[in-house]
Amino acid sequence: xxYEFLIKDLNLNKxxxxxxxxxxxxKIGDGIVNVAYSIAKSIYLxxxxxxxxxxxxxxxxxxxxxxxxxxxxxxxxxxKSRANAHDLADTVESLVAYVWLNNKMTLxxxxxxxxxxxxxxxxxxxxETKNATVAFTNLLNFMKKFLPEK
Amino acid sequence: xxYEFLIKDLNLNKxxxxxxxxxxxxKIGDGIVNVAYSIAKSIYLxxxxxxxxxxxxxxxxxxxxxxxxxxxxxxxxxxKSRANAHDLADTVESLVAYVWLNNKMTLxxxxxxxxxxxxxxxxxxxxETKNATVAFTNLLNFMKKFLPEK
Numbered sequence: 001x002x003y004e005f006l007i008k009d010l011n012l013n014k015x016x017x018x019x020x021x022x023x024x025x026x027k028i029g030d031g032i033v034n035v036a037y038s039i040a041k042s043i044y045l046x047x048x049x050x051x052x053x054x055x056x057x058x059x060x061x062x063x064x065x066x067x068x069x070x071x072x073x074x075x076x077x078x079x080k081s082r083a084n085a086h087d088l089a090d091t092v093e094s095l096v097a098y099v100w101l102n103n104k105m106t107l108x109x110x111x112x113x114x115x116x117x118x119x120x121x122x123x124x125x126x127x128e129t130k131n132a133t134v135a136f137t138n139l140l141n142f143m144k145k146f147l148p149e150k
Numbered sequence: 151x152x153y154e155f156l157i158k159d160l161n162l163n164k165x166x167x168x169x170x171x172x173x174x175x176x177k178i179g180d181g182i183v184n185v186a187y188s189i190a191k192s193i194y195l196x197x198x199x200x201x202x203x204x205x206x207x208x209x210x211x212x213x214x215x216x217x218x219x220x221x222x223x224x225x226x227x228x229x230k231s232r233a234n235a236h237d238l239a240d241t242v243e244s245l246v247a248y249v250w251l252n253n254k255m256t257l258x259x260x261x262x263x264x265x266x267x268x269x270x271x272x273x274x275x276x277x278e279t280k281n282a283t284v285a286f287t288n289l290l291n292f293m294k295k296f297l298p299e300k
Contacts, residue, residue: 002258003189003192003193003261005196005204006189006192006193006196006204006206007204007206008204009204022206024192024205024206024207024208025206026208027188027206027207027208027209028185028188028189028192028206028207028208030184030208031181031184031185031188031208032185034180034181034184035178035181035182035185038177038178038181039153039156039178042153042156042174042178043153043156046155046156054155054156054157054158054159055174056156056157056172056174056175056177056178057174057177057178058174058176058177058178058180058181059177107257108152111153
């Protein structure tokens, strides 16, 4: 990919808050997060299917999952002050889009981190929420090295 | 990417209808379509911005756009019989996911076909709908060679 020109302005004056609160990045990241989780979940369910069936599925990742992941990764300083749940989820989406557009992680790498960190029975709704939160927390922790230090 | 194992079953017995009506593929494709259009629109708006500003944006592509594109590309035979607008849009999403998972087009290639085919003033809602439909029609026409002949 070579869409780095779409974040040239953000790279001129890098800051956690500027990247983490960019509304356009969040919109782009929304799609990336959903594709990545859909494929990661399909991989996980296919690899763990007792009947060797191929499972293709997709899911819009809930705001609650992304919000919790940002908190668990201690990355609330990327969000705006007095951020609500929706703002915190948007921040995760912005960060994922930034790292991807900045060519620090490919979509495949994002998918693979999520897939490698999924566990448990994702057919049980509460368990999926809990375990998807862990996977996104690990993704955020992994991405820290590609993000500004302040 | 190497997620072709997720469509191994569909490749064993290739048919337009089996691929075009797969619900799991449609869910995966939904995300791909939205990411691709978001980036394509951001590229187009950035390249055509009179003030040289960078525009990052995102948009959930409306069902009406995808439905019209499938009809314009004469690809309704990929959908189920008596398909409604929602079914036809799902078929476009399935086809995009199939071509991508089958490694026939990268996400970059999908984005570039869309971006190259966008025209006009996308800030006017009706004009965006019309012109996005043209872009997706061209994408579908381009993808035909990667899809089964019946």
